[in-house]
Amino acid sequence: MSGGPTARAPAAETPSASDMLLTVHSVDLLESKDGPNRREHHTDAYFSDNLIIRRGQTFQMWIEFSRPFNPKSDSLQLQLKLEPIFSSSTGIHISVPLVDILEDGRWEMKIVEQKDKRVRLAVNTLPTASIGCYKVTVESFSPKGKLLFPCSPNDLYMLFNPWCEDDAVYLDDESERKEYILNSMGRIYYGTEQQIGTRTWNFAQFEQDILEACLFILERGQVAMTEWRDPVIVSRMVSALVNSNDDYGVLMGNWKDSYEGGTSPTAWSGSGDILRQYYESSGKPVKFAQCWVYAGVTNTVLRCLGIPTRCVTNFNSAHDTDLSLTTDIYIDEKLEIIKDKTSDSVWNFHVWNESWMSRPDLPAGYGGWQVVDATPQEPSQGSYRCGPTSVSAVRNGQVNLKFDTPFVFAEVNSDKIYWQKKPDGSFSQVNVEKSSIGQCISTKAVGSDARVDITHLYKYPEGSWEERTAVERASRLAPNRLCIHRHGRAGPRIGEDAKLSIVLKNKSSSQRTASLLYEVMVMYYTGVLKNTVKKDQIPLTLKPQETKTIPLTLQYKEYMNHLVDQGALMLAVTGRVNETQQILATQFNFRLRTPDLIITPQGDAVVGKELTVKITFQNPLSQVLRNVLFRIEGLGMQSVRKIAYGDVDKHATVTLTEKFVPTVAGPQKLLASMDCRLLTQVHGVADIVVKPNRREASLMERDKKLSREEMEKDPVGVTDGTDSAWSIRDQLSERRSRNTQDSEISLSLLCYTDTQESVCDSHASTDQISTESLGSDCNAEEEQTPLKMCSVKLEDCRNLTEMKRETTADEELSDDDDDDVFIPSAKSICWTLQYKEYMNYLVDQGTPNQTKQILAPQFNLSLRTPDLIITLRLTSLKGAA
Numbered sequence: 001m002s003g004g005p006t007a008r009a010p011a012a013e014t015p016s017a018s019d020m021l022l023t024v025h026s027v028d029l030l031e032s033k034d035g036p037n038r039r040e041h042h043t044d045a046y047f048s049d050n051l052i053i054r055r056g057q058t059f060q061m062w063i064e065f066s067r068p069f070n071p072k073s074d075s076l077q078l079q080l081k082l083e084p085i086f087s088s089s090t091g092i093h094i095s096v097p098l099v100d101i102l103e104d105g106r107w108e109m110k111i112v113e114q115k116d117k118r119v120r121l122a123v124n125t126l127p128t129a130s131i132g133c134y135k136v137t138v139e140s141f142s143p144k145g146k147l148l149f150p151c152s153p154n155d156l157y158m159l160f161n162p163w164c165e166d167d168a169v170y171l172d173d174e175s176e177r178k179e180y181i182l183n184s185m186g187r188i189y190y191g192t193e194q195q196i197g198t199r200t201w202n203f204a205q206f207e208q209d210i211l212e213a214c215l216f217i218l219e220r221g222q223v224a225m226t227e228w229r230d231p232v233i234v235s236r237m238v239s240a241l242v243n244s245n246d247d248y249g250v251l252m253g254n255w256k257d258s259y260e261g262g263t264s265p266t267a268w269s270g271s272g273d274i275l276r277q278y279y280e281s282s283g284k285p286v287k288f289a290q291c292w293v294y295a296g297v298t299n300t301v302l303r304c305l306g307i308p309t310r311c312v313t314n315f316n317s318a319h320d321t322d323l324s325l326t327t328d329i330y331i332d333e334k335l336e337i338i339k340d341k342t343s344d345s346v347w348n349f350h351v352w353n354e355s356w357m358s359r360p361d362l363p364a365g366y367g368g369w370q371v372v373d374a375t376p377q378e379p380s381q382g383s384y385r386c387g388p389t390s391v392s393a394v395r396n397g398q399v400n401l402k403f404d405t406p407f408v409f410a411e412v413n414s415d416k417i418y419w420q421k422k423p424d425g426s427f428s429q430v431n432v433e434k435s436s437i438g439q440c441i442s443t444k445a446v447g448s449d450a451r452v453d454i455t456h457l458y459k460y461p462e463g464s465w466e467e468r469t470a471v472e473r474a475s476r477l478a479p480n481r482l483c484i485h486r487h488g489r490a491g492p493r494i495g496e497d498a499k500l501s502i503v504l505k506n507k508s509s510s511q512r513t514a515s516l517l518y519e520v521m522v523m524y525y526t527g528v529l530k531n532t533v534k535k536d537q538i539p540l541t542l543k544p545q546e547t548k549t550i551p552l553t554l555q556y557k558e559y560m561n562h563l564v565d566q567g568a569l570m571l572a573v574t575g576r577v578n579e580t581q582q583i584l585a586t587q588f589n590f591r592l593r594t595p596d597l598i599i600t601p602q603g604d605a606v607v608g609k610e611l612t613v614k615i616t617f618q619n620p621l622s623q624v625l626r627n628v629l630f631r632i633e634g635l636g637m638q639s640v641r642k643i644a645y646g647d648v649d650k651h652a653t654v655t656l657t658e659k660f661v662p663t664v665a666g667p668q669k670l671l672a673s674m675d676c677r678l679l680t681q682v683h684g685v686a687d688i689v690v691k692p693n694r695r696e697a698s699l700m701e702r703d704k705k706l707s708r709e710e711m712e713k714d715p716v717g718v719t720d721g722t723d724s725a726w727s728i729r730d731q732l733s734e735r736r737s738r739n740t741q742d743s744e745i746s747l748s749l750l751c752y753t754d755t756q757e758s759v760c761d762s763h764a765s766t767d768q769i770s771t772e773s774l775g776s777d778c779n780a781e782e783e784q785t786p787l788k789m790c791s792v793k794l795e796d797c798r799n800l801t802e803m804k805r806e807t808t809a810d811e812e813l814s815d816d817d818d819d820d821v822f823i824p825s826a827k828s829i830c831w832t833l834q835y836k837e838y839m840n841y842l843v844d845q846g847t848p849n850q851t852k853q854i855l856a857p858q859f860n861l862s863l864r865t866p867d868l869i870i871t872l873r874l875t876s877l878k879g880a881a
Helices: 015-020 036-040 174-182 210-220 225-229 231-241 272-280 291-305 391-396 405-413 465-469 694-713 728-736 771-777 797-803
Strands: 024-028 051-054 059-065 075-082 092-097 108-115 118-124 132-142 145-150 156-159 185-192 195-202 251-253 286-289 309-319 326-331 345-357 368-373 386-390 415-421 427-433 439-444 451-453 482-486 498-505 512-523 529-542 547-554 568-577 583-591 598-602 611-618 625-634 641-648 653-660 666-675 682-691 745-752 786-794 827-833 868-876
Touching (some): 024 132, 036 059, 075 118, 092 108, 132 210, 174 309, 185 309, 185 583, 195 291, 210 231, 210 272, 231 291, 251 291, 272 286, 291 309, 291 345, 291 368, 309 405, 345 386, 391 405, 427 583, 498 512, 498 529, 498 583, 512 547, 512 583, 598 682, 611 666, 641 653
Parallel strands (some): 051 156, 251 286
Antiparallel strands (some): 075 092, 108 118, 132 145, 185 195, 309 345, 309 439, 368 386, 439 451, 498 547, 512 529, 598 611, 625 641, 666 682
16 A cells, blocks of 8 residues: 655555554655755755755654654665666665664664654665665555655755765865865866966856756766766766767767857856756757867766866867877978878867776776866767776876776877878878977866966876886987977967067087978867968078077968967978978967956945946957857856847947846856857956845844754754764754644744834734734835844644743844844734634645745645644844845
């Protein structure tokens, strides 16, 4: 015999059976965001109202029965089911038995408190459990038989747990856990090794629908849910599923010139909009992405699921297409690059992710940070994915270890070899650059917005014995070396002439003559060349030991109509020394800097108060920008705000004035980006500290004092000596959380009135107050001054006498810093909601709605007796803002 999907258990067939059966009346998973379960599991920031826990950690729940639970004759089991929703993969069924003593490493639960018909359970979870959304069913046993009580729709979400030492993703540094799991804002680096740009990214892993979207992505992987316990497999799945190349994943890549029908990759500034769009469309790939967008979304998914993850940028990142572990550049007899043969490329930068986990599938010492790359570059085992690759294996040159170690090794530590075509069609090696690949590998610092160079984690110092033993020895550099330096530390700005210089030094004791060929080419940041914008040949003569500088100027009019995303250019220089026939060859990548969006808050940011922000942008080009779109997110917003501005005239300045209402106090970031085909990679960020409003600050201080007093005077519950994890503070929070089992509910409310003297005044007689007067006098428009503060307590009639006590002087709050705020002693106001008044209005669950006509915000009551007495403690708040 089983219960239906509602919260009401099935009725017994006969009155005698009802007396004997152990029927579950209700289950409270204590899923409140500010309750002890969500706080202790570090999941209180998630938007979802469901219970979200981390595996390997105990959680608490209450069950109310039809009669007191008898440990001698009754028993319980918890049934957890992880079942696919969108696929036909195999699910998981877990039975959690009731025991007397909890043991680590087992699915078990124990009664830690019993109050009349209610019991509180502590439930153990395994640190190796599969993550996902579990359906919860309570199975009760009694001498008369067993009953099932489904807890739907109150599902339970289980995540990886970096706070648990037995979890494969355990991270022992709390500051790193806060950064790589709990921080929803990050930084992504781009540009070149000498011109490193920074943009802030909103990972948004706690926002509305993001957790659901991440689990939806895992289901698309068609991998058995039993494998969802392994972060190695989960991260490898995510690296495949974030791109859409062969599995209809989240993002469609686009490295072409047109983004028609989608969003330019440079316009995105966060992952939330992307994941919601994918989830709401039931898996339609979102257009468009390049490497930093793939990395940003991957970071969101893995952090959301509980795997510590960070974004990493590798500058001068090689793309080795033939697994030769070298980057090969081919030139012809005239020293020009053979573009159709040069399949390997060097990306100005490439962004991937690192995730923290143990690697029991590898030899000891190769756990820790693992490269996970969702950008589709080369297939791996038949699918476009990469990783997880042990960073330690890359550093040591252990390219035989899985997954994809040879490819990652080449990205950071391959030699760049120049090959020249000979008259017979063969190629000979003419130059080797051993230290140009894999530079300034960067990630955001823990606890700050600073950039940290982590190149040493990927390879030993360039030229060291350890580094060379990890790389196949190549030809030595020629004695006549060609060096190229850029002009200016910051690099040229887009819209201006780019000034460069070529520096040559003759190291020999003899005069040398040479002929140099230089070529400036527009390139994609991936190293793929588009076209040539300037090309010339320079004859030169150098005296012994002479150094000569050759200036070059690339005028704006020469490149203005050829630029692609990132404003990337390549200067390629080749030459031949006439006396020695030595070939000189090198390349230098640089980018044209774009302007920033300047974000300026106007005044202080306060919770609940409108904040005006100005966003300023100046067009640096002597061309009109068409169809400009601005995108704004952050500051606690649950979606991206889009502003279609239109056209921006040449060299014109644009100022946007936007209004926001912050909802959460503390440090926040506001992000803005501009979407324009002619000018890309334009963005800005502002750090904004949101202050709590005076009312919120007063209530927080008041709640703290009341909590301290209640903990001292009225300890809640009875526990045994083994229940140390559930403190009095936690019991108090549990008692205040949403609960329908014979519990007290405390709410802080504001009443509004048009006059100083109202029915809400604490001096009014309780005998003269009715529900109608409360509804008419205490409910006014939001813009009116809040003159009264009410602390409401709702309690079952049987316990009413327990809460009738005189208010002591200690309960009165004062604020020495603000003489306008005072809270005098309270009086109780009671009324009865009679059965005849609500009998014709009840719906399922027996829950009438106490609407905002009486109290604000609204709250729900679950009726178990004909009459419910409501005690309203009213206090005045003088001059509150």
